[in-house]
Amino acid sequence: MTDPRHAVATERGRYYTDPAGGPDLISVTNALSAISKPALVPWAAGMTADAVIADPISTAHRARTEPTVLRRELVGVHRQYTERAQDLGTRVHERAVSLVLDTPHPADPEVEPYAIQLAAWLRLWRVVVERDIVAIETTVLHRRYGYAGTGDLWVWLPTGPHGRRQLWLIDYKTSMKKPDSVVYAEQPLQLAALRHAPVWLLPDDTDGDAPRVSRTALLNLRPRSQRLIEVPSGRAQFAAFLGATRTARYLHTAPSKYPTVLPSWAPGATERKAAA
Structure with a gap:
């Protein structure tokens, strides 16, 4: 995704400033970060293992000569991959905007295969x-x-009865390695949040009524393939998203320290009570 104009990176993750004033609004992806993703742990371990296997002799040597530096690097392997994937996703989104609007875009050989797949999907439909x-x-x-x-995209597609047009809300998902059929459990919640928001910002930052969306989908873009996958975004998914939002807000404001409880006769108990 590109960097939206009103999005702000904070120590608690991304928030949006409201042009109309009022409190900052937690971003949809930030809220969903409160959901446990157990697959990430073995994935991160696998990335580290791959780094070791790729150069075992050098790794063994460095384990003896500079273990602290090596450990820090291995711990950060998965973060480096994540940052590269996020950067690629941002560049693909920017290229998608230029493709739809038919505006100039700097040459980017790594991104162009995804643009070709998006163009193929637009032609298909x-x-x-x-x-x-x-x-x-x-x-x-x-x-x-x-x-x-x-x-990412609100588009009319002829998917209703007798070819009637329906308004779809579509989110692009990019990857170099994942199959184009992959859908993660939290992704329908993301689309539900976007679908059920009643207001969208117009170019002059005033409010507009968001259109009523009929269906939602992921458009999985890969260097050599693309696939549109419809996902649910109804009341159940929206309720789950709101639960994640409440959890995220709690975690962002919860204290990091709590008082120790001691019996009244324990040494220091009076001082602790007075401090509390």
Whole structure:
């Protein structure tokens, strides 16, 4: 995803400032970070193992000569991969905007295969930009529940009865290695949050009524393939997202220290009580 204009990186993760004033709004992805992702632990361990296997002789030598530096590097292997993947995703999103708007974009050989797949998908569905695309990279707000997020694409597709057009909200997902059929459990919650936000920001930062979306999907873009996968984004998914939002906010404001409890006769108990 690109960096939305009102998104701000904080020590608690990304938040959005509200142009109309009021409290900052937690980003959809930030809220979803409160959900446990158990697959990440073995994945991170696997990335570290791959780094060791790729150069076992040098690793063994460094384990004897500079173990502290080596440990720090191995611990950070998965973060380096994550940062590269996030950077690639941002660049693909930027290229997608230029493709849809037919505006110039600097040459980027790593990104271009994804742009080719997006263009192929648009041709497959016979999407005409002026007729079918309602919005791209648009920020939506839900002030009542205190969150905001940015959607990738609102587009009309002929998926209803007798070819009737329906409005889809689509989120791009990029990867170099994952199969194009991959869907993670929290991704429907992300789309539910975007779908149920009642307000979107117009170019002049005023409020507009977000359109009513019929269906939601992921567009998984890979260097040599693409796949549109419909995912649910109804009441159950929205309720789950709101639960994640409450959890994230609690974790962001919870104290890191709590008082020690001692019996009244223990040494130092009086002082601790007075300090409390």
